[in-house]
């Protein structure tokens with residue numbers, strides 16, 4: 019395992035990328051499994067899937083209408099055509115079709131090879147068993163050609179791609195019933211702190227409800243993740259270490275919150291070590307979210323996030339979700355975000371990249387979203403966070419942001435899927 023002690027020693031705090039690099043270096047890509055395609059939405063493909071067929075497999079009518087001979091279409095013949103047959107979707111076309119005739123075709127029907135175009139039924143006059151074509155049509159009109167959608171051997175599912183219902187449809191249309199996906203990453207979540215109480219249990223005068231674990235359970239409840247609730251752990255080093263030792267073998271990742279900032283009452287790093295693993299505390303140049311640790315217990319990665327709720331959320335967004343994708347073999351993509359403009363000051367002390375809960379208040383004359391900080395935000399506060407539309411990012415090197423200045427903004431919905 020490559021640690022980053024040198025960097026930490028050189029800088030009072032480490033950039034976000036150091037923690038990501040450290041985790042990526044240690045992350046192992048998990049195995050794959052084969053599952054029914056109906057269950058594959060949200061899972062990550064393990065390998066490229068090629069089509070064994072062209073789509074459409076045969077030329078099809080795109081409309082309910084009439085097919086005309088390609089020689090007549092090419093010669094722009096109009097007038098009255100006897101109807102010599104009828105093909106519905108799934109039906110088999112009759113034998114060879116002569117010039118000067120028309121064939122009734124329903125949407126999806128196989129188009130006989132002689133047909134050069136299909137004319138919608140609304141565009142012709144039908145009387146008895148003849149059809150009147152008043153205007154010439156173009157070759158190929160309303161015909162779906164064999165292979166125009168998918169070619170034989172086209173990749174219908176790229177590797178390491180998050181599968182969604184569109185891919186499921188494409189797999190089904192090309193005849194697949196199952197697909198090979200990355201197995202779900204087994205993640206255990208625990209909260210630490212003697213002050214914490216499970217919602218629904220009586221509170222003592224100085225205790226607080228555990229909000230981090232429910233928050234992270236819902237944040238990480240994703241199709242490519244198999245979550246285990248590891249409950250609340252009190253501030254007792256021996257039992258914390260014994261618990262980690264017991265539980266880590268069946269998990270790929272343990273995420274902890276609280277007890278990581280390094281005081282004599284913060285047990286997480288020591289508990290990982292006492293359980294037989296290693297853990298590295300890193301002071302990150304991120305606000306909120308500075309105290310952080312990453313370690314290994316056997317094959318299980320242990321990500322330790324700070325206890326303050328907003329800091330825990332930022333840590334999970336910045337580090338835990340990317341780690342789970344890395345373990346699924348998905349290459350890290352730059353975090354999305356949009357350019358926004360400050361409509362009010364953002365107070366910022368340099369040194370840490372700051373994520374500020376912000377509200378969209380409109381857009382500038384050039385269409386750029388205008389944002390202002392939510393009042394009363396803080397690492398330990400939840401109301402301001404829940405009122406925000408997203409997080410504004412103030413780079414470590416900046417000072418206060420003045421109205422009119424540009425800012426990167428991550429919408430909770432589109433950028434973080436909250």
Ligand SMILES: Nc1nc2c(c(=O)[nH]1)N[C@H]1C(S)=C(S)[C@@H](COP(=O)(O)OP(=O)(O)OC[C@H]3O[C@@H](n4cnc5c(N)ncnc54)[C@H](O)[C@@H]3O)O[C@H]1N2
Pocket residue numbers: 209210211213214226227228229230231275276277278279280284306307308309323324325326327329397398
């Ligand atoms: N002397 C220092 N004190 C603190 C530092 C520091 O650098 N030096 N860092 C501060 C920062 S920044 C943060 S963030 C917190 C993180 O500390 P810990 O990770 O050790 O977390 P705790 O001390 O256990 O808890 C902090 C705070 O959060 C509440 N908490 C914890 N877990 C939960 C939970 N599951 N649900 C709801 N609330 C939770 C806890 O009660 C505390 O109020 O440390 C600062 N201190």
Ligand code: MOO
Pocket residue numbers: 304305306307308309324326329397398
């Ligand atoms: O950085 Mo702490 O993580 O501000 O709350």
